[in-house]
Amino acid sequence: MRQLILLGLLTVMAFPAWAAKRVTVAQLEQALATISAEHKPDVEIARQIASMKLSERLTEPTLGRLKAHLDSGSQAALALQLLADQSAFLYPPPSELPDASAPDDATQQRMLEATRNYVARTLPRLPNFLATRSIRRYDDSPRELKKSGWPVRLGLHLVDTSNRQISVWDERGSLPSAVWQEQSGLISNGEFGSTLGMILADTGQGKVTWSHWEQIAGDPAAVFQYSVPRSASNYEVIDYQQPVAEYANLTGRQGVAGIGAQLSGRSSNISPTITKPGYHGSLWLDPATGTILRITIEADAKGGAPFQRASILVEYGPVQIGDSRFMCPVRSVALYEAIAPAQANLSDAPTEWLNIILFTGYHRFGSTIKILTDKPVPK
Numbered sequence: 001m002r003q004l005i006l007l008g009l010l011t012v013m014a015f016p017a018w019a020a021k022r023v024t025v026a027q028l029e030q031a032l033a034t035i036s037a038e039h040k041p042d043v044e045i046a047r048q049i050a051s052m053k054l055s056e057r058l059t060e061p062t063l064g065r066l067k068a069h070l071d072s073g074s075q076a077a078l079a080l081q082l083l084a085d086q087s088a089f090l091y092p093p094p095s096e097l098p099d100a101s102a103p104d105d106a107t108q109q110r111m112l113e114a115t116r117n118y119v120a121r122t123l124p125r126l127p128n129f130l131a132t133r134s135i136r137r138y139d140d141s142p143r144e145l146k147k148s149g150w151p152v153r154l155g156l157h158l159v160d161t162s163n164r165q166i167s168v169w170d171e172r173g174s175l176p177s178a179v180w181q182e183q184s185g186l187i188s189n190g191e192f193g194s195t196l197g198m199i200l201a202d203t204g205q206g207k208v209t210w211s212h213w214e215q216i217a218g219d220p221a222a223v224f225q226y227s228v229p230r231s232a233s234n235y236e237v238i239d240y241q242q243p244v245a246e247y248a249n250l251t252g253r254q255g256v257a258g259i260g261a262q263l264s265g266r267s268s269n270i271s272p273t274i275t276k277p278g279y280h281g282s283l284w285l286d287p288a289t290g291t292i293l294r295i296t297i298e299a300d301a302k303g304g305a306p307f308q309r310a311s312i313l314v315e316y317g318p319v320q321i322g323d324s325r326f327m328c329p330v331r332s333v334a335l336y337e338a339i340a341p342a343q344a345n346l347s348d349a350p351t352e353w354l355n356i357i358l359f360t361g362y363h364r365f366g367s368t369i370k371i372l373t374d375k376p377v378p379k
Contacts, residue, residue, distance in 0.1 A: 020053035020155075025062060025093045028052060028083075036069055046075035049083055050155065056093045058084040082138070082156065085356050088313050088333045089296050091212070091223075098213045098220065103287075108210050111222055114290025115283070119196045122291075126192070126326060129168040132361040136161050139350035156354055167365060168192050191314045191329040191359070196292055199283070205232035211282060216294070217317070222287040227280040230300070277301070291327055292316055309337040319362045332357040 023031070031052070035045050058066075063084045070077040091097075103111070137160040142152055206228035214221045277300045284294035299310040317330040334355040 021051055022053050022055050025054065025056045025058055026095075028054065028058070029062075029066065032066060032069065042071070042074045042076050045070070046079040049076060049079040052083065054083060054087040054090065057087045057090040059092050059096060062096070078158075082354075085333060086156075086335070086354065089298065089311055089335070092214065098215060100213045100220075102210050102212075103222070108222075108224075111285055111287055111290060112208060112224070115285050115292060116200055116290075118290045118292065119200055123192070123196065126168060126328075128365040129321065129326075129328065129362050130365050131166055131168070131328070131359050131363075132163055133166045134161070134163045134358045134360065136356045138354040138356075140352040141350040156352060165361075169365075191332055195297070195312075195314070196295065199226065199228075199281070199295065199297070202228040202232060205229070208283075214284065216284065220287055221284045221293050224283045224285065225280070226283060228278050230276060230278040233276050233278045293327075307336065307338055309335060311335045321362050321364055326362075328362060329359045331359070 031048070032045075035048055040048075063080070066080060067077055070080065102108075136158060138156045139159050140155050140157070141159070143157065203226045206226060208224050208226045211223040211225045214223055279297055279299045281296040281298050282294075283292065285291065286293060294315050295313070297312045299307070301308050301310070311334070313333040314329050315331040316327050318325050319328045319330070332355075334353070334357070336353045338351045
């Protein structure tokens with residue numbers, strides 16, 4: 001199960017996303033080299049970075065190389081990290097992809113079958129883990145550039161951070177807990193398996209095709225594209241008929257997953273309008289075992305959908321727990337863009353949200369019992 005509930009928050013820092021210019025990673029590198037040579041102040045470098053939008057994924061190795069030329073913790077470094085986070089749903093530049101031919105059809109089918117077995121057999125048997133979920137929340141709500149000035153909408157900016165211990169078993173529930181429903185900001189759960197079951201179930205009536213090879217942690221990863229048509233989709237978008245007040249729920253045969261937005265203070269008396277858009281995305285697989293390494297889900301924003309974009313990414317990695325290693329979520333990205341009404345600039349409600357979520361501190365849930373008696377120990 002995956003649920004996303006987005007609620008408005010206050011602002012801290014902003015850059016002009018509305019002026020974004022689409023560039024490749026190579027063009028970004030060239031622009032940063034030029035800016036560095038001109039010795040511009042940190043705030044100006046940050047503004048120029050924020051004025052860009054990548055057409056390719058800024059991978060960790062490239063991001064590390066570019067950050068090396070910026071002061072750690074500077075506004076420019078933070079803007080570059082945000083730019084990389086926004087590009088997470090894209091494919092890397094062709095120059096960073098392995099030079100390897102596509103596997104034949106039979107090999108592709110063996111990979112996909114291994115993945116189906118992995119999802120059906122391995123994930124449900126995971127023990128109950130506890131982990132720490134750390135969230136950085138961003139939105140585009142207006143902010144005051146000057147004290148007591150008129151609030152201006154200038155794009156994504158950090159609004160909140162949080163840390164919370166979670167239980168894997170609780171995350172597999174079909175609905176978020178009442179505690180989570182009461183919290184503000186972008187809230188997501190369900191990264192621990194049910195979304196994968198939904199995708200593989202729904203793509204039985206959709207399409208899965210080969211895309212390309214990538215490298216993840218130095219090992220090859222097979223990348224497949226998938227799509228689920230609206231006629232076969234279990235993706236329910238619930239519109240509460242308030243500005244930016246949608247809630248989406250993906251109900252698959254093996255779990256529930258969803259994404260949506262909801263303003264704080266929403267009236268419970270409003271009858272929702274339900275739509276079911278199609279969705280698409282990519283799967284990154286271990287070619288030898290079928291283990292899921294990375295997934296993306298993007299709703300099809302067409303046919304009168306009440307949103308412009310609703311996207312989720314989950315990255316999995318090996319986690320050492322006791323004497324065993326498990327593949328668990330290590331990072332998640334959620335991005336939601338609502339259709340902004342004409343009066344959006346006069347409203348304090350966000351129209352775009354981005355959450356960067358890290359999962360750390362995994363440990364097994366359990367207890368030990370030690371029985372003590374007052375009987376003296378024999379010598």
